[in-house]
Amino acid sequence: MDTQSSTIIDQISQNPFLLAHIFKFLTCQELLKLAKICENFHDLIVNHIWKLKYENLHILEFMSKYIISNVTPNEILLEKDYKEFLQLNVNNIKQLKISTFSMLNKCSITFQLNLEFSNLSELSVRDVKFMADDIKCITRNFPYLRKFDIKNCFRANGAAIHTMKDLDNDIFERLMHLEVLKIEHTFQNVYYRKQL
Structure with missing residues (x-):
């Protein structure tokens, strides 16, 4: 992966509003898997998206x-x-x-x-x-x-x-x-x- 692509991915992964918008298009099973990837994803999915949705x-x-x-x-x-x-x-x-x-x-x-x-x-x-x-x-x-x-x-x-x-x-x-x-x-x- 080139440096520019890596920078874009880093910027996306650090933007909780953008991630929350992207995550809304995923199924519950996909979000369960994502919640295991890192603490930021876990927090965003469980404590923000799911807190309202469920x-x-x-x-x-x-x-x-x-x-x-x-x-x-x-x-x-x-x-x-x-x-x-x-x-x-x-x-x-x-x-x-x-x-x-x-x-x-x-x-x-x-x-x-x-x-x-x-x-x-x-x-x-x-x-x-x-x-x-x-x-x-x-x-x-x-x-x-x-x-x-x-x-x-x-x-x-x-x-x-x-x-x-x-x-x-x-x-x-x-x-x-x-x-x-x-x-x-x-x-x-x-x-x-x-x-x-």
Whole structure:
């Protein structure tokens, strides 16, 4: 590479505004790879681009693929990339919506990752099977959760979650900041508000 080309590349790599503009055209998987190249790229991607882009995140889990469905075009991640993506964005996400296909009735890997989502205030889950430890994981990993919506979800034994007792009667005590718990299942809707 000649000196002039090298100088141009150096100038581009030192201009965060230009890089941010270029990075907007890349897929999530490409940005995951770029974030590993150097600390400047990591900081720009995670703490600036993704902080805005993925503040409100909707994940559709389907057959070991994870679709970020609230961006255009939708981003599709494999499980290992999804785990890495969540690790990098754990402090960026304020609202998280997780959906699976009800016919598959599968559990969500998100709850088992042991990542503390310190800025998450709203969690919505749809068509998810809650395993025995999922509520413990939720109370540990989402400590500042204020709103929790559950729609058409099931317990590990396949029983539908219709009310708070199907989930955990002590959920308001475990999630100290929780203000609203909304449970919907087909034709039954139940709303709980924390008593002040």
